[in-house]
Structure formats: structure tokens, C-alpha cells
Amino acid sequence: MEPQPTRPALDTSSGATPGEALTFVDGVRRQIPYWATVTKRTWRGSVVSSFLSPLLYVVAMGVVLGGFVEGDPDRLEGATSYLAFVVPGLIAAHAMQTAVSETTYPVMGMIKWQRVYESMLATPLQVPQVVAAHLLFVTARLVVTCTVFTLVLAPFGVFESWWGPPLAVLSQVLVGVTFATLVYGFSARLRNEEGFGVLFRLGVFPLFLFSGAFFPVTNLGEAGAWAARLTPLWHGVNLSRMFALDHVTWWLAGVNVAVLVLLALVGWRWSVTGLQRRMVS
Amino acid sequence: MTPETATSAESMILARGLRKSFGPFEAVKGIDVEVRRGEAFGFLGPNGAGKSSTMRMVAAVSPVTGGTLRILGRDPATEGPAIRARLGVCPQEDTLDSELNVRDNLVIYGRYFGTARREAEQRADELLDFVQLTDKAGARVENLSGGMKRRLTIARSLVNRPDLLLLDEPTTGLDPQARHVLWDRLFRLKQAGVTLVLTTHYMDEAEQLCDRLVVMDKGLIVAEGSPLDLIRRHSTREVAELRFGLAEEGTGHDVLAEKVADLGDRVEALPDRLLVYSADGEEVVAKVHERGLRPVATLVRRSTLEDVFLRLTGRTLVD
Known part of the structure; x- marks a missing residue:
């Protein structure tokens, strides 16, 4: 259109040497600048949703509503106040929600709206590396969210030991990662976003309410309690609470960890095969 | 190249x-x-x-x-x-x-x-x-x-x-x-x-x-x-496009196509015009007039890749 008098010629000489093998770790590492830039752009907005809403929950449920609840350690799984009981469960439930929100619309957006995955997979990057980088970003968010949340609540005197809270945070991150992998696999297969509404209403919301975050699952009766213990979130809530309250039953902690790790591994396969089928056809 | x-x-x-x-x-x-x-x-x-x-x-x-x-x-x-x-x-x-x-x-x-x-x-x-x-x-x-x-x-x-x-x-x-x-x-x-x-x-x-x-x-x-090869192989050098006032002729372009069929290597009847593929488009137009046919508009142009394309893949719409 405009005249181009003295434009320097573009260097088109061949760049990298062909045939270099791209390792898994290297493939993931090459995406760090992308996720770092996305984080830089979005962290302000996510601060609000990450910390403010659960903080409001803690105040409303833990402090105000909890004031009506008798702090009986026998009935509150070892907690001496309802606040101490609800906080570790609430952070675990919040980890689930963060994981789900990071692996639903964002994954679908990268598949079909922005088509970022398509552009990534036109490079030497491969599907497992792309999935891993995205899930690592979600994991990093979970670590930050759960850690800051724990630090904010420490002055309330809800933690019983110095070593419990870090392990509780790890538990919360673990349950978050488990949900991230499972939901990522679901999103990778989903054709349109209406499915997310069903996931939130029939999956996430009931889990949030009935997996022991707000009351001991034994309150649900024998059958209800066992049903609750079959949900992945309960394993995270229980683990998180046992560490936070320094009230650990080690064999049960082992079961909780094993279940979550196993589900996360299943979720990882499910995610990779889902994106592979979707993008490489 | x-x-x-x-x-x-x-x-x-x-x-x-x-x-x-x-x-x-x-x-x-x-x-x-x-x-x-x-x-x-x-x-x-x-x-x-x-x-x-x-x-x-x-x-x-x-x-x-x-x-x-x-x-x-x-x-x-x-x-x-x-x-x-x-x-x-x-x-x-x-x-x-x-x-x-x-x-x-x-x-x-x-x-x-x-x-x-x-x-x-x-x-x-x-x-x-x-x-x-x-x-x-x-x-x-x-x-x-x-x-x-x-x-x-x-x-x-x-x-x-x-x-x-x-x-x-x-x-x-x-x-x-x-x-x-x-x-x-x-x-x-x-x-x-x-x-x-x-x-x-x-x-x-x-x-x-x-x-x-x-x-x-x-x-x-x-x-x-x-591109040149394809035009040479699948089309003629020129195309004469003839548009007739159908009311006057009292007939369709497809019927008129038969009357000029011998003037080109190939004649294609479209709803609104005839395409006569020939080495010399001007000559086609002259002969059409000699036969007493009166197109309301004529255009002589070089064959393009588009002619080749339509010839090879047809004019049917593909959605």
C-alpha cells in the first residue's frame, strides 16, 4: 500500500539444525514464557477471586455462623472451634473450585475460541508437553492461592502446629491438581460450553456442599457418610483438616494420598488422550 | 521458476x-x-x-x-x-x-x-x-x-x-x-x-x-x-462472452448455444451469457454477427485460470 523505499531484506536463512530431539522437560520449559506472560496479565483479577470470596466464606460461615456452633472436639473431628474446623476444609474446597475454573472455559478457549493450542502444536511442541505446561500453571496458581490463604488465616489461631499447615497446603494443592487433571480431560472432549453448566451444577456444587468441608460427613448418616467418602474432594478435605488440626490418623492419610494421586494419574492420561484426539486428527 | x-x-x-x-x-x-x-x-x-x-x-x-x-x-x-x-x-x-x-x-x-x-x-x-x-x-x-x-x-x-x-x-x-x-x-x-x-x-x-x-x-x-500450462491445456487462448437480450430472441442462451456451437472449441451456456472458447475471440464475434445474431453485449478476453478451474471442477456450488 504505502511505498517501501529502503526496507532491509528479511533474513530467511535456515535457523535451527533440523532433527534435534525435543525432550519432555524441554518442551514444557519452552512454554514458561507464555504462561509467565499470561500470569503477568491476569494476576490482579485473579487475586480478587482467589482470596476475597473464600475470605468472605470464612467470615460468614466460620466466624458469624460458626458462633452458633458448639466447639466440641469430639463432634468436630478434633477441632476446638467451628472456625478451626471449617477453614482447612474450605481451603481444600476452594482449591477444587480454582482448579475447575482454570480447566473448563480456559481449556475450551484454547481449543476452539482462541485456538492457542493449534498454534502451539504447529511448532515442535507435542500434546503431552502442552497439557503438562497448562496443568503446571494451574498447580502454581493453587500453590499461591492455598499458601496465601493459609498465611492470612494463621493469626486467627486455627492451626495447631507449625508443621501441620504446610502439609495441609500440600494436601489442598494435591486435591486441586486431581480435579484439574480430571476436569481438563472432560473439557478437552467437550464440544460446547453448555456441558460446563451441568458440571458445575451436578458436580462441583454438590461436592462443595457435601464433601465434609462445612460439617463432618458423619452428620449425613451411615450411607451418606460413605457416599461422601467416595468423592475425591472428601479425601482432600480430610487430609487438609487432619494436618491443620494436628489430628492425624496416618493410615487414613495414606489412603487419602493414594486415592488422590491415583485419580490424578488417571486424570493425566485422560487429559492427554482427550487433547490428542481433539487436536491431532 | x-x-x-x-x-x-x-x-x-x-x-x-x-x-x-x-x-x-x-x-x-x-x-x-x-x-x-x-x-x-x-x-x-x-x-x-x-x-x-x-x-x-x-x-x-x-x-x-x-x-x-x-x-x-x-x-x-x-x-x-x-x-x-x-x-x-x-x-x-x-x-x-x-x-x-x-x-x-x-x-x-x-x-x-x-x-x-x-x-x-x-x-x-x-x-x-x-x-x-x-x-x-x-x-x-x-x-x-x-x-x-x-x-x-x-x-x-x-x-x-x-x-x-x-x-x-x-x-x-x-x-x-x-x-x-x-x-x-x-x-x-x-x-x-x-x-x-x-x-x-x-x-x-x-x-x-x-x-x-x-x-x-x-x-x-x-x-x-x-498456470500458463494449465490454461493452454484445459482452455483456449481467448474467450468470447456473448450476452443476448432474451426477450427479443424469444429463446434461452442454451438454445442460442447450438447456433454458435461450431464457432469455438467449446461453448458454455450460462443463464445470463454464452462463453465461446476459441483461439480468436474477435473472429467469433464477427461470425456471430454474420449469422444475423445480435448480442446486446460482447466481451473478448484472455482465458484465465478461473476458466480452467471451472471447467475442471464444475460450476455447481459446494458448501
Whole structure:
């Protein structure tokens, strides 16, 4: 259109040497600048949703509503106040929600709206590396969210030991990662976003309410309690609470960890095969 | 184009009996293609001809169903990442990241190829200059016009200094100004020795850019050659277009076609006009008048690739 008098010629000489093998770790590492830039752009907005809403929950449920609840350690799984009981469960439930929100619309957006995955997979990057980088970003968010949340609540005197809270945070991150992998696999297969509404209403919301975050699952009766213990979130809530309250039953902690790790591994396969089928056809 | 490139030939793409199926649907039904270094090669065809499926296989993102395919001498089934490291891909629909600004789209994309940060930034600035977007470096992608997005996509496809550049309908949806700017950039790349492979359904684009092309229809190659070759082989030198006032003649163009059938190599009756394919269009028009026929409008023009295309792939609409 405009005249181009003295434009320097573009260097088109061949760049990298062909045939270099791209390792898994290297493939993931090459995406760090992308996720770092996305984080830089979005962290302000996510601060609000990450910390403010659960903080409001803690105040409303833990402090105000909890004031009506008798702090009986026998009935509150070892907690001496309802606040101490609800906080570790609430952070675990919040980890689930963060994981789900990071692996639903964002994954679908990268598949079909922005088509970022398509552009990534036109490079030497491969599907497992792309999935891993995205899930690592979600994991990093979970670590930050759960850690800051724990630090904010420490002055309330809800933690019983110095070593419990870090392990509780790890538990919360673990349950978050488990949900991230499972939901990522679901999103990778989903054709349109209406499915997310069903996931939130029939999956996430009931889990949030009935997996022991707000009351001991034994309150649900024998059958209800066992049903609750079959949900992945309960394993995270229980683990998180046992560490936070320094009230650990080690064999049960082992079961909780094993279940979550196993589900996360299943979720990882499910995610990779889902994106592979979707993008490489 | 030049004899040197033809003799120092090295296959950038070599396909033999290449097939692609999606379930029971056969998108590509066995095609043979060879693209040599430095060539500008085109895939032409109507929608659904199998061009994009072929391009995706060549881009090493879609597994081959049957036949053999070698890209840069390598097998995409086993060496996908190594092949993609040497390709530039400009997809049909923009896949720019609107989370990132214009320059970051290039820098971060360069990092996927393993380019160090400093080098990726330097390359990004070079490319922004090349596609005339330097003053938009900090802009959000969503604020760019269609033509600017396309230029940015082309810039992005060059971050790794590819040996082979794949362009899937590079100018679809652009206004004429934007198309010409883009053609100019692509022409410069071609002159710089980059091998271009493009799909298009714009015949003028193919004539402008392609040294050689294939016409695809329903998953098969129906013609192959240079634009001039194809015109020579599948059409006549000129076309006389005759439009009759149908009310006066009291009949349709298809009936009139019979009256002039002997005047050209081929006569095609369209609802609004007759096309008479002949070496000498003026002579056709003169003879039509001699026979007492009175077209209300006549046009004599050279055959174009579009005539070839329509002849080979038909005039039926494909959605």
C-alpha cells in the first residue's frame, strides 16, 4: 500500500539444525514464557477471586455462623472451634473450585475460541508437553492461592502446629491438581460450553456442599457418610483438616494420598488422550 | 521458476498415493505431489476438495491414513517435532493469542522453537518491520484489522526461519489493498528462496504467486502444471462472452448455444451469457454477427485460470 523505499531484506536463512530431539522437560520449559506472560496479565483479577470470596466464606460461615456452633472436639473431628474446623476444609474446597475454573472455559478457549493450542502444536511442541505446561500453571496458581490463604488465616489461631499447615497446603494443592487433571480431560472432549453448566451444577456444587468441608460427613448418616467418602474432594478435605488440626490418623492419610494421586494419574492420561484426539486428527 | 532451482531440486514435500479418511469419509483419495526447494506451489480447489486435509498432513499435525508422505525428507509419523521445527504455518483462521500484545505473539512463539529470549526479541522486531507492523508492536491483537492480523500471522510463521512455509488461504476475507500488500510480502519471501505452499480459491492469487499448482476436486488431483500450462491445456487462448437480450430472441442462451456451437472449441451456456472458447475471440464475434445474431453485449478476453478451474471442477456450488 504505502511505498517501501529502503526496507532491509528479511533474513530467511535456515535457523535451527533440523532433527534435534525435543525432550519432555524441554518442551514444557519452552512454554514458561507464555504462561509467565499470561500470569503477568491476569494476576490482579485473579487475586480478587482467589482470596476475597473464600475470605468472605470464612467470615460468614466460620466466624458469624460458626458462633452458633458448639466447639466440641469430639463432634468436630478434633477441632476446638467451628472456625478451626471449617477453614482447612474450605481451603481444600476452594482449591477444587480454582482448579475447575482454570480447566473448563480456559481449556475450551484454547481449543476452539482462541485456538492457542493449534498454534502451539504447529511448532515442535507435542500434546503431552502442552497439557503438562497448562496443568503446571494451574498447580502454581493453587500453590499461591492455598499458601496465601493459609498465611492470612494463621493469626486467627486455627492451626495447631507449625508443621501441620504446610502439609495441609500440600494436601489442598494435591486435591486441586486431581480435579484439574480430571476436569481438563472432560473439557478437552467437550464440544460446547453448555456441558460446563451441568458440571458445575451436578458436580462441583454438590461436592462443595457435601464433601465434609462445612460439617463432618458423619452428620449425613451411615450411607451418606460413605457416599461422601467416595468423592475425591472428601479425601482432600480430610487430609487438609487432619494436618491443620494436628489430628492425624496416618493410615487414613495414606489412603487419602493414594486415592488422590491415583485419580490424578488417571486424570493425566485422560487429559492427554482427550487433547490428542481433539487436536491431532 | 528458474532452471537452477529445478535442477538443484530437492523434494521439500513428496507424497505418493497419499490418503486421508475421517471415519467413512475419504477427504483425500490418493494423490501424488512433489514440491521442490524454492518453488511456490499451489493447491487449488473448491471447498471440500481435500486441500486443507492435505495441508494438515503436510504440517505434520494430522496422521496420514494411507500412502507415503515425506516432508523435508522425513516421515511425519515418526519425526513430527523435527519436521515442525523447520516449517512455518499460516493457518486459515487466525490463531493469534489475544491475551498477548502484537510483539509478544512473535517473541513467545519463537520460544516454542527453542530460540533464546534475546534472539527471539530481535527476530520479532525484524519481522514486525517486514510486515509493516512496527508501530503496532505494543497493541492488543484484538484491535488489529483483518489485514494486520493476517500479516502478523505470516510474521509469526517466519519466527523460526522456516525452510517451508505453508499458507492456508492466506488472503481469504481481506480487502484488495490488504491482499496486495500480502502478495508483495509473499513474493519477497519467494525471491529470498523460501519454499511456499499455499491453498487458495482465488485464481488471481494462484496466477500471481504460484510457479506450479495442482487443481484438486473431491479428494483427487484433476490437473497439474504451471498456470500458463494449465490454461493452454484445459482452455483456449481467448474467450468470447456473448450476452443476448432474451426477450427479443424469444429463446434461452442454451438454445442460442447450438447456433454458435461450431464457432469455438467449446461453448458454455450460462443463464445470463454464452462463453465461446476459441483461439480468436474477435473472429467469433464477427461470425456471430454474420449469422444475423445480435448480442446486446460482447466481451473478448484472455482465458484465465478461473476458466480452467471451472471447467475442471464444475460450476455447481459446494458448501
